[in-house]
Amino acid sequence: MKLRLGILGADDSLAIIESVTREFAELECLKIVYWKEEDIFDLIEPHIHDADLWLFSGKVPYTMVRDWGKITVPMAYVPHMGASLYRTLLHLSHQCGILVHELSFDTFSAEELNLFLEEAGIEGGYTWLKHYDGAISAEELADYHEKLWKEGKTKAAVTCLRTADLELQARGVPVHRVLPTRAGVLSMIHMLLRTQEMLHFKDTQIAVQMMEIDPFRELAGGTFATDEWQNAEIKTMEKLLRYAKHLQGSLKTAGPGRYAIFTTRGSLHNVTSDYSTVPDLEEAFGIRADWVTCGIGIGKTAYEAEIHAGTALLHAKERGPANWMVFFDDKSIVGPLGSKEQISYSSASTRRLQKVSQQTSLSVLTLSKLDSILKKRASQEINAHELAQYMQILPRSARRILIELETKGLAQVVGEESPNPRGRPRKVYRIFM
Structure with missing residues (x-):
């Protein structure tokens, strides 16, 4: 199957680009000529989904389309330098x-x-x-x-x-x-093809979705006979089978109320909008979102992906029911999906955080989460209430973390904030890690 290459640019540049693309049997070209910059969006919008790759004849159209944000496939432009x-x-x-x-x-x-x-x-x-x-x-x-x-x-x-x-x-x-020169065009096409190959590899990586669903919640207000329990579990399995088919994956049970769906990274990328939201399972498959706690694992092998999914599920459960977390193959953890306070942190033990962990009673994972939160806020200052919101833990647990760091000389109280006139002032800590 040929890759579709969209080419947008001025008439004279496109003639050069086309002469180079003829050397690539794997490419099928979609050519769009523009004469005025203000026409670019109108010209390209009908073809947003018609190309796997986009090549622009210069920086101006490339920058405009990139900032427009509607093209999500790999893009590049032929430089005029060199x-x-x-x-x-x-x-x-x-x-x-x-x-x-x-x-x-x-x-x-x-x-x-x-x-x-x-x-x-x-x-x-x-x-x-x-x-x-x-x-x-x-x-x-x-x-x-x-x-x-x-x-x-x-x-x-x-x-x-x-x-x-x-x-x-x-x-x-x-x-x-x-x-543009032919050499410049050739270089950009090779770069786009390498990018496409890398993305294809990522999309075909093994992904496992580990879900915990309480099938007995369907019995609320009803009887709890063994037959009813079994019927409830069968209904849940039927719904999950439809969902697994939608993902082009396979379903297996992993214990009471726990299910694993084996699929690909690309499939889960699509249903979670690039691992940012929780898919709407209720409308399409009749699975209530507030009944599902989920961990998604990505790995180079099915075994690795399943281990990562289990770890992600544990992180999701730490944050309470109905949370979704993702554990990627680079050991980074992202979530909760759909949360405004979504953060990304690493489970890999860096030397710096290991050293801090040895000085305190805090785990490397907790410190990694805190480190990620501070980077996301672009500030080393935080109070316990804010930390609790980001980590989805109780304020007293957040205060314990900050006090532990302060005791060991790794945090300092630099001020107080009053949330309202009658509220208790909140200490603001500056973190030194």
Whole structure:
């Protein structure tokens, strides 16, 4: 099956890109030409789901679409730096007798242009440059170059934008367009293919979803005869079988009220919106969300994924019923899914946290959670109430953690906060770990 490559860019760039893509038998191309930046979203929106990869002819369309946020597959753009710019400057120098300091440039940053000229051995440097991030109008660029040319400060303009190139030509300003090279296009296509291969590998990794469901809650208000218990469990199994089929996975029991679904990372990625939310099991499969506590494990083997799922389930149960946690193959733990206070922490024992753990009565895992919370808040200061909310533990347990750190000289009270006029002031701790 061929990969679908979406290509969006100016007409002259696309001709070069297309000539390179013909060398890749595994690619099927979708070509979109744009003339005005404001048309890009309207042009690409009907094809959002028509491509596995996207390649843009320049930084402007790439940045606009990236910031738009509707494309979730791998994207890249062909850079105008390197051989592309060198070819343009060589032509200007040898064919037109124009030196670098007599030109006005756009798009490039000062840092990358200086580095390029230094590496190319071009002395003297540039004088005029208009750098911009994101989109810019052709008229604004043309005004910049035209003004310098009319004032006699430059002999020509060097632009990376096709629309600016056409606008400057229409105004009679000498302009030279930096076009992508075949080598540059080839490099970007290879990079996209490697990215796609890596993502495919991740999607096909083994994933295990370990769920604890109390089937007897369906008997609330009813009888508790053995037959009724068995019927309740059968009903739960039927619902889970439908869910497992939806995941293209297989279901097995793992003890009373505990079930394991073996599937792939990609399938769970989709139903959890990239491991950020809890899937709506009730509407589609009749499984009430508040009855399910779940741990998801990702691993290189089925055994490793199952072990990770069990560990994730233990972390979920620590936070109370109906929580979902994920244990990835890099030993990071994420969750609870669907929570505004979702955090990511590592179960791997770092030397720094091991040292702190040896100094205190706190486990490396607890310290890793705290470390992750502080990084997420971008602050080393926190009170017990906030820590309790993030960790989903009782405030007194959070206070115990902070007091333990303070006792060992790893935290210091730096102030107090009053949640309301009558409330008890909360101590604010600065953490030193």
